[in-house]
Amino acid sequence: MEKTRKNLGRLIAAPHILWSVLFILAPLIFVVYYTFTDAYGTFTWENIFALKEHANTFLISVSLSVIATFICFLVGYPLAYLIAGYKEKSQKIMITLLMLPMWTNLLIRTYSMMAIMDDGGFLNSILGALNLGKVHLIGTKGAVIFGMVYDFLPYMVLPIYTIISKLDKNLLEAARDLGCNPFQVLWKVVLPLSSGGIISGITMVFVPSISTFYISQKLGGGTFELIGDTIERQFQNVSTYNVGAAISLVMMILVLVSLAVMNRFTKEEAS
Amino acid sequence: MSPLGKRFLQAVCLRAYRFLFFSKFSGKGEALVEHKKIIELQNISKEFEDEQVLSSINLDIYDKQFVTLLGPSGCGKTTTLRIVGGFETPDQGDVLFEGKRINDVPAHKRSINTVFQKYALFPHLNVFENVAFSLRLQKLPNAEIIKRVKEMLELVALKGFERKNVTKLSGGQQQRVAIARALISHPRVLLLDEPLGALDLKLRKDMQNELKKIQKQTGITFIYVTHDQEEALSMSDVVVVMAEGKIQQIGTPTDIYNEPVNAFVADFIGESNIVDGIMNEDYKVTFSGHTFQCVDKGFAPGEAVDVVVRPEDVDVVNVADGMLQGTVTSVTFKGVHYEIIVDIGGFKWMIQSTDFVDVNANIGIFIEPDAIHIMKKSEFSGQYGDYSTFSDEIEELGNSETVGD
Ligand SMILES: Nc1ncnc2c1ncn2[C@@H]1O[C@H](COP(=O)(O)OP(=O)(O)O)[C@@H](O)[C@H]1O
Ligand SMILES: [Mg+2]
Numbered sequence: 001m002e003k004t005r006k007n008l009g010r011l012i013a014a015p016h017i018l019w020s021v022l023f024i025l026a027p028l029i030f031v032v033y034y035t036f037t038d039a040y041g042t043f044t045w046e047n048i049f050a051l052k053e054h055a056n057t058f059l060i061s062v063s064l065s066v067i068a069t070f071i072c073f074l075v076g077y078p079l080a081y082l083i084a085g086y087k088e089k090s091q092k093i094m095i096t097l098l099m100l101p102m103w104t105n106l107l108i109r110t111y112s113m114m115a116i117m118d119d120g121g122f123l124n125s126i127l128g129a130l131n132l133g134k135v136h137l138i139g140t141k142g143a144v145i146f147g148m149v150y151d152f153l154p155y156m157v158l159p160i161y162t163i164i165s166k167l168d169k170n171l172l173e174a175a176r177d178l179g180c181n182p183f184q185v186l187w188k189v190v191l192p193l194s195s196g197g198i199i200s201g202i203t204m205v206f207v208p209s210i211s212t213f214y215i216s217q218k219l220g221g222g223t224f225e226l227i228g229d230t231i232e233r234q235f236q237n238v239s240t241y242n243v244g245a246a247i248s249l250v251m252m253i254l255v256l257v258s259l260a261v262m263n264r265f266t267k268e269e270a271s
Numbered sequence: 272m273s274p275l276g277k278r279f280l281q282a283v284c285l286r287a288y289r290f291l292f293f294s295k296f297s298g299k300g301e302a303l304v305e306h307k308k309i310i311e312l313q314n315i316s317k318e319f320e321d322e323q324v325l326s327s328i329n330l331d332i333y334d335k336q337f338v339t340l341l342g343p344s345g346c347g348k349t350t351t352l353r354i355v356g357g358f359e360t361p362d363q364g365d366v367l368f369e370g371k372r373i374n375d376v377p378a379h380k381r382s383i384n385t386v387f388q389k390y391a392l393f394p395h396l397n398v399f400e401n402v403a404f405s406l407r408l409q410k411l412p413n414a415e416i417i418k419r420v421k422e423m424l425e426l427v428a429l430k431g432f433e434r435k436n437v438t439k440l441s442g443g444q445q446q447r448v449a450i451a452r453a454l455i456s457h458p459r460v461l462l463l464d465e466p467l468g469a470l471d472l473k474l475r476k477d478m479q480n481e482l483k484k485i486q487k488q489t490g491i492t493f494i495y496v497t498h499d500q501e502e503a504l505s506m507s508d509v510v511v512v513m514a515e516g517k518i519q520q521i522g523t524p525t526d527i528y529n530e531p532v533n534a535f536v537a538d539f540i541g542e543s544n545i546v547d548g549i550m551n552e553d554y555k556v557t558f559s560g561h562t563f564q565c566v567d568k569g570f571a572p573g574e575a576v577d578v579v580v581r582p583e584d585v586d587v588v589n590v591a592d593g594m595l596q597g598t599v600t601s602v603t604f605k606g607v608h609y610e611i612i613v614d615i616g617g618f619k620w621m622i623q624s625t626d627f628v629d630v631n632a633n634i635g636i637f638i639e640p641d642a643i644h645i646m647k648k649s650e651f652s653g654q655y656g657d658y659s660t661f662s663d664e665i666e667e668l669g670n671s672e673t674v675g676d
Contacts, residue, residue, distance in 0.1 A: 170391035173358055176378040177385045178405040178452065188408075192395045 031252070034245030039238075047246035054230055054247060061227040064141060065209035068148035069156075072205045073198070075149070076156030080197075081190065083157075084164040091165065098154050106151060110218045113150065117143055117219070139221030147215040148205075155204035163197035164190060199262045207255055227251060306333040308370070309459060309492050310355060315364035317350055324350050325516045328364070332494060333509075334459075337486050339495045341503040342513035343539070348496040349388075351513075352462050355494060357381050368459075383460040384453040388468065390445045392437040398424070398448055399433040405456040423451040426485060443474045450485070460492045467502070479506055500540050504528065512536050514651075533646055537579045538655035544585075544620045545656020548578035548645070556645055559616055561594050563638060567645035577646040579656070582623040584642030587611070593635015599628050612658050619659040 038044045083094045101109060116122045117137040124134045137143045167190065175189045176182075213228030220226070225233075227247065234244025310332040317325040325347045332338050340348040353359040354366060357378030365372050373381060384405075392401050399420055400407075406416045424430055427447040432440075437448060446466060453461055466482070467475045483506050486493045497503055503510050504524040512519045512527060512535075520532045531537035534545050548558035553568035558578045570576060590596050597615035604610075611622040613634065620636070628634055 168389075168391065170387050170389060171393060173378070174385070174387060174391040174393070175404075176358075177356060177383075179379045179408045179456065181377075181379055184408065188404075189393060189395075193393075 031245045031248050034242045035249045038242060044242075047242045050243045051246055051250060054227070057225050057227050057230050058250075060141075060224060061210055064145055064226065065148070065206055068145045068152070068209045069202055069206045071145065071149050072153050072156040073202065076153055076201060077160055077198070080157045080161035080164055081186065083161055084167075095158075095161065098157055101150075102154055107214060109151060110147060110215055113147055114138060114218050117146075138219060139223045141220075141224070143219040143221075144216050144226075147219040148209045148212065151212075151215065152205040152208055155208070156201035159200035159204065160194055160197035163194045167193055195265070199265060203259060203262060206258070210255070211251065306335055308332070309334040309368065310494070311365075311367035311370075312351070312354070313365045313367065315351075315354060315361045315366070317347075317354065317359065317361050319350075323516055325354075325361070328518055330511060330518060330521065332460075332492060334492055335490050336508045337483065337493045337495065337506060338509045338511065339497060339503040339507040340511050340513060341497060341500060341539075342519075344498055346513045347516040348498075348513060349464055352385075352464055352494060352496055355460070356383055356385050356462050382458050383462060384456065384458040385462040386446075386449045386453050386464070386466045388464040388466070390449040392445055392448055392452070394438050396437070397433070398429065398435045398437055398440075401437055401448055402451045402455055404452060409456070419455055420451075423455045426454075426488070427451045428481075442469050443478065446470065446478065450482070454485070454489060454491065457489075458491060460494060461486075463493060463495045465496055465498070467497075475502075482506065504540070512539065514539070530644060531579060531646065533649035533651050534577050534579075534653075534655045535649070535651035537577075537644075537646065538651075542582045542621055542623075543656050544580045544582065544658070546578050546580075546618060547653075548576050550574045550576050550645060554640075556643065559595050559618065563594065563643055564640040565643040565645060566641050567643075570645065570647075575648055577648060577652050577656075579644040579646060580620075580638055580642055582610070582621040583608075584638065585620065585622045585624075586637040586639075587622060587624045587626055587628060588635045588637045590633050590635045593637060595636050595638075597634060597636065599630050599632045599634060602628060602630055619657055621658045 035047055036043055036045075038046060079098075083091055083098075086094065114121070118124070119134065119136060119138065121138075123137070127134060137146075171189055171193070172185055175185045180188060210226075211228045213226060213232045216224070216226040216229055231244050231247050231251070234240040234247065308331050310330075312328050312330040315325055315328040316323070328347075328351060330351075340351060342348055350359060354361050357373075357376065360374060366374055368376075368381070368383075393404065396404070402420045402423055403416050406419060411419075420433070421430075424432065427450055429444065429447050429451065432444070432448075437445060440448065449466070463482075467478050470478060479502060482493075482495075495503075495506065504527070507524055509521065510524055510527045511521050514535050520527055520536050522530070527536065528540055531540060531543070537543040537545055546558045548556045550556050550567075550570040550572070551562065552572050553570075554565055556563050556565050556567070556576065556578060595615050597613040597620065599611055600614050600619065601612045602609050605623075608623045608625050609627055611624055611628060613620045613622055613636070615636070622636065
């Protein structure tokens with residue numbers, strides 16, 4: 001009985017395992033393989049040494065992503081908190097509105113942002129019409145950060161909202177009962193109890209931000225490169241596959257380490 | 272002395288008295304001074320989604336008393352408590368705290384704390400930090416916080432649990448933490464919403480005693496909500512019986528038991544036989560075809576009334592000696608007594624007697640004048656007090672339904 005159940009379990013899991021091997025494990029092995037070989041397939045450290053040239057790009061990528069993630073948190077957390085405070089019906093409407101842009105393809109969204117922020121774009125036309133001069137946005141880091149925030153904000157709001165909306169309302173009342181003003185309720189109870197959602201939100205914004213290439217190409221106007229762009233460029237050309245793989249590998253390790261650190265945080269919070 | 276000077280002196284004395292006896296936990300003040308009103312509910316009404324949940328509630332709660340709101344599930348006890356705590360605002364009426372209207376005072380500014388039905392302990396804080404929560408908000412020095420938490424944990428018998436994770440505690444222990452957390456800031460009033468509802472019977476009895484003891488020791492006014500009449504009777508100074516969003520009766524446990532105002536109260540508190548009667552004149556009532564001597568008066572001659580007789584007040588006698596005669600339809604052994612259901616003229620009476628009788632036996636019953644309690648007719652007349660459909664199973668089913676609200 002126990003055994004048949006186990007076998008049944010394996011059978012059900014089989015497609016998933018096959019999928020994982022084909023599309024996660026195999027590519028990973030390729031990445032590692034390319035990282036440590038040259039164009040002829042012989043072992044080399046050269047690709048790792050080549051990373052030095054891209055140190056600056058790494059730095060810009062990390063800092064822009066950190067800033068974007070931080071802004072997402074600052075905007076997203078209060079938003080999630082406010083939404084969770086409404087009646088259930090209104091909550092559903094607001095969450096749908098929040099997710100609505102995500103139904104539009106990322107590329108199209110980025111293009112429309114270009115149309116808005118361009119030197120001759122929508123925003124500048126309005127400013128011009130009001131005689132307020134012009135602002136140059138496309139090509140600045142600010143524009144890239146704005147693009148990241150705009151594109152990935154829902155990923156911050158959703159996990160936080162999910163946790164806050166499921167918080168035991170009695171806990172919030174208990175906090176008020178014991179003397180918390182509304183701000184203290186947020187600070188002393190809601191915030192620590194939603195730390196799991198915050199961590200998920202940060203991860204879900206930071207990871208796509210640091211690996212994006214499209215946003216920086218369009219909104220950055222080609223004036224500077226993010227690490228995603230660099231990787232993409234390496235893979236445009238067969239001769240630089242190996243360097244591209246090395247950068248990808250470092251990125252992956254970076255993300256994995258930050259995930260592990262974050263997980264550690266949540267576990268400590270919980271215990 | 273001028274009247275003004277006298278008033279001033281009185282005020283000073285009162286302050287000094289309060290400082291001495293109210294600023295610390297102390298039961299000593301009780302004998303010295305009449306209790307003052309601490310909470311007044313005046314004409315409170317509340318609707319939820321067009322459903323009238325509370326209708327003109329008037330209730331005075333006196334300082335240092337143990338007051339219990341008792342009633343079946345859904346009668347509005349929790350809502351009443353939440354209005355006192357500041358978590359609901361009444362549609363109509365006023366809430367007064369020591370004579371001052373507090374309708375608009377938010378919960379966190381009221382010197383009223385709550386022990387929630389499901390404890391509501393903060394899962395991210397350990398026992399110590401849960402209990403210390405309100406003191407930390409007041410930014411007290413750490414040494415004082417440690418001292419007071421220690422005292423409080425001793426009071427609720429949780430010494431040594433400081434570093435424990437609250438989610439790992441048993442129900443009874445969580446309950447104690449919740450009580451300690453609510454008491455530590457010395458609130459004037461403690462609200463408890465079915466705090467023992469989730470505990471098993473044995474633990475419940477222990478906690479009842481303990482709560483009563485804590486209330487005496489701290490001198491804090493307790494407003495306690497329960498649907499368990501036994502709990503209410505054994506713990507309270509004052510019982511407030513509620514039904515359908517209205518207060519039915521306010522009184523001491525003895526008053527409520529001995530002199531229920533209507534069929535609902537008589538039935539809800541303990542077991543009762545409630546029969547239709549006619550008040551012939553003062554001290555004379557006719558029911559079940561016999562005219563009885565009684566101790567009640569003040570009804571119109573010939574007024575239709577509800578008559579309550581408690582099962583333990585009915586004596587079983589020979590058929591010939593009985594004021595009423597009937598046939599035994601069932602007998603259940605209950606340990607101390609037998610529970611006997613007797614059919615008297617089609618109405619099923621419950622009698623508790625230490626003497627055994629046979630099923631189908633014809634018996635007579637005898638009722639002393641002071642065992643008869645006369646009540647005015649009410650909207651509840653005729654709904655309660657007949658044991659024809661009675662069985663233990665139904666009783667238990669009814670109870671378990673009311674537990675899970
Ligand atoms: N927030 C609310 N919204 C709608 N109806 C409510 C709400 N709170 C209580 N009620 C209704 O009010 C009635 C009384 O509830 P409650 O005060 O909790 O009763 P009790 O504590 O005596 O069981 C119930 O019918 C309940 O469904
Ligand atoms: Mg309730």
